[in-house]
Amino acid sequence: MSGSSPSGVPTSCRVESKMAHQIQETQPQMTRKYPNVSGSSPPSAARRFYRNLSGKFRTGNPGLDDPTSAADKEPACKTSVQHSSRALFEAVEQQVLGSVESLLSKFTVDELDLNTPNSEGLLPLDIAILTNNAPIAKTLLRAGAKESPHFVSPEGRAAHLAALVQEAELRVSELTAQVSGEGPGAGEESDKERQLKGWEWRLRLYKRMQTGCTHASPPDPPSSVCVCVSSCSSLTVHFQEPLCLNATVVTKYRVVWSSSPSFSPLLGEILIEDMTQLQCEITGLQSGLYYHVQVFAYNMKGWSSPQISVPACATPSSWRDVDSRAKRLHGLTEALEGILGQIKELHQHYQCKGPSNVRKHSVSKTLRHLFQPSSKFVKNLKRGLYVACVFYREDNILVTAEDQLPVAEVDESYTSRTQDFLWFTKVTYLWEELTWLLQCVSPTQLSCSCTLQTRLKILQTLRQLQTLLGTQDLGQVYVEPEMDHHGNTVLVLIKELRDCSGLEGLHWSPLSRVQLQHTHPPSEHTTATALDTLITTLHKLTYHRRCSKQLSPGLYLGYVKFCTSVEQIRVLVSHKLPNVFCHVKLRDNSHVSRSLDDTQKLIILKSAFLFLCHTLPQALDFRVYIQEVIEFGEGVSFLLLLPPCEEVCTPPGHSSPYSPLSGSFTLPLQVFELVNFETYCPRFINQYCRASAILGLESLLSQQALREAFSEAELLSAKQKHHKVQELLQQMEQVWREARWMVQVLQCARYRQQPAGVSLSSIMDFTKEREPPPPSTSSQLDYLPSPGPSPDTGRKHPGERRPPPCICSTSCTVCSAHYNDPVCLSPYIFLHLSFISISFSFPSPSLSVSVQGPDSPGSRPTASRVSITHLCTHTHLHVLTHHCPH
Template identity: 40%
Template sequence: MLHVVTNDTRTEASKTAGVSDVVMAPPQRRRSLGPVSPKRIYRSLSLKLKGGASQSEAEPSDWRRRLSRGPAEYSCLWDALENEDTLAVQHLLSRERDGRVNAVSELGLVPLDVAALTHNAPLLQVLVKAGAKHNPTLSSAFDWSLKLDELVSLAEQKLEEWRAELLLRVKAEFQSQTDVQKNVDLWTRRQELYCRMRDRFHTTAPPGPPAGATLLVMSDSCLCVQVTEPAGQAHGLITRYRVEWSSLSCFHPLCGTGFITDTRNPEFSITGLQTGVQYYVRVSAYNVRGWGSFVSSSPPCIAPSSWSSCCGVTVRRRNPAAAVRRISQQIREPTLSESRSSVKRVSVSRGLKQLFHSSRFVRLLQRGVYLASVFYQKDCVLVTADDQLPLVEIQSCSTSVTQDFLWFCKLSCAWMQVPRLLQVLSSSSLSSSSSLLQNRLSFLRAVAQLQASVGCVDLGQVYFEPLKDRQGNMLLVTLREATTPLPPSDPPLRWLP
């Protein structure tokens, strides 16, 4: 059963008894279905969509219908645009690669016109992200006013024609009325859309100047402009910004012009500028009524520059990787071979026992953990009066020091903090019997003793692994190149070639 929506057809239907029998309210049995079941709601909405509702009742029905339709139910992009279904438009644009986002319709509109004239900001952002551009034929407010009046008149004319056709088919009791009803629904929707577009156009004022335009220096040839949207609600939907820059405050002649289409993040980079030249920048906004007035940037002018070009500034290295490799090569030590023979291990064990003999340092290795420091200068090594390397004891028993060794490597980056750490851990050890705390405290005491013995706080870099012998002795070694003379020590130390 079909129900004609308009008042004109209702008047004609009341004059004809046959038509009045056809145009009637939905059956009572369907109205009796409650709103609890989804199927009942769907049936009720279907009856309203087919007819029998006034224009005020049709609007929420169309709104529900648009929400319930999926992207696959739209025949083309314009069908989704006329329904203002943002999700469907986004889905259709993601599948199309033929530039339909800028195609001009048979009515002379582009997709961006619908979003701009209905003030639909989400739809505008979707279209701009897909590369949508403004209408190439309609640029002035006068042209838009004529075009919108023409569209509204065309929609009203088409709607009357299809309503008349539908009425004839109802009178003749034709069975094929679905296509005619679809056209009636189509032009009804278009008439509502065009009327709303025209109303929004006439109530929209030209945009005012942007609320602000911040000018930043990005490099010696680039400036960045950050725009703030104009204040107020009467300016409508801003669709783009225009940026102009010049070396003169009168902006004549212009050095360049640019446009910002992403209104959610209105930023523009001005490139290709001359270093040290003052540039003036101004920005204006655009909506369907045209361009607004300009606002000067803050600051009004600025010169592209670079901190490296300022006087008295040390230029950083252009190739820091090469400098890092050179330093790494200087401090790199030869790695020990993993495949050592038993003869070499015995010689290392004997060498560790015979190497350290001094009255102020450890004379004999007795199955413990020790700390030695190697200071070298060119081909010379710093030794004691007995021509031995300085050595102090860390622990009297050799245990697993893997975790403590990693902590000791970190400590080598803060030799200056050893006295303070020693003071803090000493006070903490009085109230704690933690073995980890006692081990760390023994490391700090050994480091402090070695620093005092050699007369130098910086002991250098820790060798990458502890040295061990067959008797269970473990030796931790630090190495440092002495580039400056060392202070006097007690006992006195000397350089041995």
């Protein structure tokens, strides 16, 4: 398979060439190029063949050790590629997996001529398959190798191998006669003897390949064929390799589909030759029509029998088809853009025609300016409202020359108000428009209400920080303001800053150093201020890094839990991803069809019980939210798991057994909504916050103008403007109500009169038994709300073969969940699903649920809009909730 090795081979190819020389010490080999098996070769070809063959079995090649001159580098590179192609064939023939992997990693498929047949009509993949070397064959398949196109049928392959064996036998016979006529040599092996050994080895190789071809059989059908709806016009098919591991390697798969169970006629087929992607998407299907899918496997002996998918058929559809519901944010962003356009028109209109009464307050404005503090950062906090900027880069933060955080004072006398903080959060979407917003504020409004004064001072302070820091974008607001017992309130802005150019008087300082400087020893007379608390707890500000991370596309099961306080409602979220609920990933496909098959329901139910580390009666009351599927962006969807109605919101001073002790925290509801929209719908939330912040300020200004209006003309103008602002506010609030899915979830979850979901007790028949725990198996959790050593502890190791995503609903499935939560009361729960049928409609207000036991008739329940039908026969789920040491 290789000729004589020329000198000047680069070091990168010496490993492969040296491998060929080491192989010939133990057993001779033949070259890649040899005359055609169909007849005798011409003399020139024979001479070239024997010259290459004799050069292959030389004991050494001094050219490999000679350094390559600069003038010979380009020819040497071409030669190295040729050597690598020959070395690949040698490595496959000698079954050296490491050398095959090394060559594939160093050279491209084109450089190796991976799919170019040699003079024998063979490819590296053909040799690996015929010798039944599955590891090398699969390695070549992953690299893109294909079978020889000359073998159109198993009979043609067998005839070709027979010809190769016949040619090798003829060569061995001829060389044996020639060696016998030479007589005893002078102690050294002659060229004829070396050639004879090479042909004898190749004859054994061909016979081994012929035996492999003879005894091979078509493959078993693929395993775990699963079909799921991926859109209203497409299906996704997943499958695994055949279960029989001793069969010949499968080189391709065929997926066919039809609208008839008999698959006559076929509507289409897809040929899959990429063995790294055992899935395909069938597109262009008709919505609402049932499609049947089956998959075939292929090896060198032909196609396998078909494997029917689970479920046997699926129909492209969407859960929205039940009532033709549009997407929640459909058209809302455009509506907000229209509102913003009207706001700017309103400003231009009243700025041009409004009366100018700047003169009467010009003196007071000038005097007040004389007493305003100079533009500088604050070192020590007094009672008041402040804004702090935390710019970080890795483990360093930006500080002033005094190693202080950049802090500016807003108001020296301030009483904390939640609405001011929410308005401040929305203002952070207006960094580029702060100057315009300040210019729109009339100087006459400096003597106004406390709320308006505070908000005007916030705008002035933010503009001051933009000037001092030399940047417009001051970052994102932290989840809550920092407060202390002295009456100080610090609004925190966080930003990851890559470059600090243009920031005069500021420098980077390690976070640990700044924290150490602000650590006070405990004392009875000293208490930490809000700034000290902020600096010493900057490790919590990793929230900023995590809140912008998105989930990978897929369908998730989210756990909904609220806590109430005097002023606000808070949402339970995870530390890992604070922009979504505590969750478990169900599958990679985010699309939810009109109906869920048995396997999908089993996965959902099993994931639901991984959340429930409680006693059995409590678990029975949990519900799955069925009013809608919550969609975040384009690729992330959520089904929601709801606690009992009375436990949805935990009142102040009460602890709920449904809340995990660690691994999670609570966010204010409004902040959670802003963070969630910012992550998954940034364009919408940007327009809403801009409109809300501007209209919130305009509403206060119009009210102030009404109070200050003196003449009839001023009063009429103020009323018209106030009426227009209120009209725009109503339009904006209507848009926000349509977008706020969280409020609807909260309302439906709290009230018993409205059927928000189906309880788990209606879906499953529980039997609690105390048995020895089964062997632990890994779960497929992406996140558990209960504390654990790592969020990824439930994942499988890369070397393990993961179970197929589709589990047969009539098999025995064992699921083990480990918790470190000390409130686990039930060490072991055994769940038995007898023959049971459950149906309910997703958005229908009237819930249709039916439960059938083994003795019930087999007819399906009649419902106008059936969304989920659960059929399961003697399926067992084991949920293990024993204690694990910390």
